[in-house]
């Protein structure tokens with residue numbers, strides 16, 4: 001190798017290393033409960049899912065535009081899998097991601113409010129470029145929780161992306177948030193710039209059992 005060739009190789013190795021360390025760090029910070037990729041998702045099992053839309057989402061322009069994604073469907077159809085897979089894509093592409101179940105989000109917000117640091121907590125939750133909120137709808141929220149959720153949404157609105165998964169259709173969100181007026185305001189912010197995917201198939205877990 002001549003000097004130039006050597007330098008090019010050394011720099012490339014250094015750059016790759018940094019890239020990889022960045023990905024590893026962001027992956028740890030994202031707190032995914034498990035890792036599943038889009039390549040591991042079997043689209044043939046889920047004919048109701050529009051592949052073209054998924055491919056478009058995998059290109060991540062929604063993250064660049066601070067738009068949202070809502071994944072709706074019954075248990076086991078792959079909502080969490082797809083949310084994590086999109087999250088991993090975003091991590092690879094250099095974005096900060098945070099995964100939270102709705103339950104964890106709520107306990108954090110409630111505790112922060114009790115300890116007089118709600119403002120700081122809301123601020124922290126606006127930092128990730130992509131925030132994934134999993135399992136909205138399994139547990140109904142109190143009025144206080146619903147209003148905290150709304151405040152978070154207002155903070156992130158047009159600043160960062162959200163992926164929300166839910167087993168409940170939008171018509172039932174009034175019950176989930178215990179307040180139809182607040183639910184309408186939440187849906188208004190969430191859906192203004194959003195892609196909604198309605199997954200209708202049967203549970204992949206049960207299919208595996210069969």
Ligand code: ADP
Nearest residue numbers: 040041042045046075076077078079080081204
């Ligand atoms: P949901 O969040 O909708 O309840 P999950 O995403 O947790 O469902 O999916 C349940 C399990 O089945 C996960 O292990 C997931 O990886 C797997 N799974 C679901 N759908 C598919 C699919 N179409 N191809 C491959 N694995 C799938």
Ligand code: MG
Nearest residue numbers: 079080134135
């Ligand atoms: Mg799930």
